[in-house]
Amino acid sequence: MKKLLTLLALGLSLSLGVAHADEEKKAPTAQQNKMSMCNKEAGDKKGDERKKFMSECLKAKPAAATAKATPQQERMKKCNADATGKTGDERKKFMSQCLSNK
Numbered sequence: 080m081k082k083l084l085t086l087l088a089l090g091l092s093l094s095l096g097v098a099h100a101d102e103e104k105k106a107p108t109a110q111q112n113k114m115s116m117c118n119k120e121a122g123d124k125k126g127d128e129r130k131k132f133m134s135e136c137l138k139a140k141p142a143a144a145t146a147k148a149t150p151q152q153e154r155m156k157k158c159n160a161d162a163t164g165k166t167g168d169e170r171k172k173f174m175s176q177c178l179s180n181k
Contacts, residue, residue, distance in 0.1 A: 113137060154178060 107115070117136035121129055148156070158177035162170050 114137065117133055120136060121132050124132055155178065158174055161177060162173050165173050
């Protein structure tokens with residue numbers, strides 16, 4: 080019984096480690112990217128000055144230039160608009176063909 084519990088605990092800990100490793104591979108979110116950018120811009124500021132700067136920086140809206148869509152996103156928007164009215168398998172087939180055409 081002790082061996083079974085030991086093996087079960089070992090298996091559980093290994094599976095949690097793998098799940099945790101998968102989480103670390105995820106790309107940073109927009110908020111994390113913004114935090115990183117603001118942190119770099121804060122530079123050598125300290126104390127209340129840094130807190131105020133970080134607060135204002137994180138509240139700021141992203142610049143329009145940084146929100147530019149990639150060509151793939153543009154293609155997806157166009158195909159989505161063209162697929163209006165199509166449903167189910169017909170829409171899937173259309174979207175597949177539309178997105179694969181460059």
